[in-house]
Amino acid sequence: MFSYRQKIAGLALSLLALQSVPAFAQSAEDYPNQTVRIITPFEAGGGTDIVSRELANKLQGLWNNNAVIVENKPGANGNLGTDIVAKSKPDGYSLLLTTNATIAINPQLFGDRVKYDPIKDFTPVSMLSSLPFVFLVPPASPAKTMEEFLELAKKSPGTLSCGSSGVGGGAHLALEMLKSRAGVDITHIPYKGTGSSITALLGDHIDCLFVSILSASPYIKQGQLRALAVSSLDRNSSLPDVPAVAELPGLDGFESDLWYGLLVPTGTDPKIVQKVYEGVKALIDDPGFRGRFEPTGAVLVGNKPEEFAKQVASDIKKWATVVKESGVAEQL
Structure with missing residues (x-):
């Protein structure tokens, strides 16, 4: 026969034990159970x-x-x-x-x-x-390759403009990395989103644009915009004829x-x-x-x-x- 005190002590220990066990067992063997x-x-x-x-x-x-x-x-x-x-x-x-x-x-x-x-x-x-970014120019651009575009930028510092989907976004930082690595001065023009930046490029309001390959592909395939390079370390299988920026002299290792x-x-x-x-x-x-x-x-x-x-x-x-x-x- 347990005394009253023993029963209380036992109940307290039981409560403590219950408190120490989570509502669901968290061991890897039981995971997931919620x-x-x-x-x-x-x-x-x-x-x-x-x-x-x-x-x-x-x-x-x-x-x-x-x-x-x-x-x-x-x-x-x-x-x-x-x-x-x-x-x-x-x-x-x-x-x-x-x-x-x-x-x-x-x-x-x-x-x-x-x-x-x-x-x-x-x-x-x-x-x-x-997903890589793609560097795009309008069909009327005199630059047919990425090397030609960078040469134009070096000859006329600050005169070429490049859009992005906004300040601090991935496309903007890809541009800043390119400017730093290639030693060129290109004016950044931020827009409120990817769509408006593409519209600006289609309307010849800017000279170039870094944009996600998902957004770029339809315009490339329809010939509305020209792809000069991709920002991945290697070429992308969906655009096998478009070189990687990293293939250019002095830009090895470029990846964004x-x-x-x-x-x-x-x-x-x-x-x-x-x-x-x-x-x-x-x-x-x-x-x-x-x-x-x-x-x-x-x-x-x-x-x-x-x-x-x-x-x-x-x-x-x-x-x-x-x-x-x-x-x-x-x-x-």
């Missing part, structure tokens, strides 16, 4: 949203129909949603699918206004894909791509990270997914967590140099 959120820090309908939903469907199928949902958390140039994941519990139930803009570029541009640390607050899982990557909060169990990575790899290897995205010019990657971590560190260093040399941060 809804997994893929948070993208951009609006629905964009590239990150499309890729996020493809990944959610694949993971849900692999994980015995455990719910995997996409949550769009746009705001502050992508910093809002990124910060939400940075401050989430590192249990594998909050994943971040974002671009190099919020991880490698924004912290350099906005400084203390970015409340997360891209290295300390995240563990990279995998880069899903990358937009990538989509998956990250989790720092402290997530490495076994869970590996399980999520295996889901990403299954999506990348899926023929249906490849058939949908590769024709658009997207380069599917699916690299390992440690490989993606090195890429993130390298990109942060690269963009820090570009931002510092260009003075773009002072324009924001």
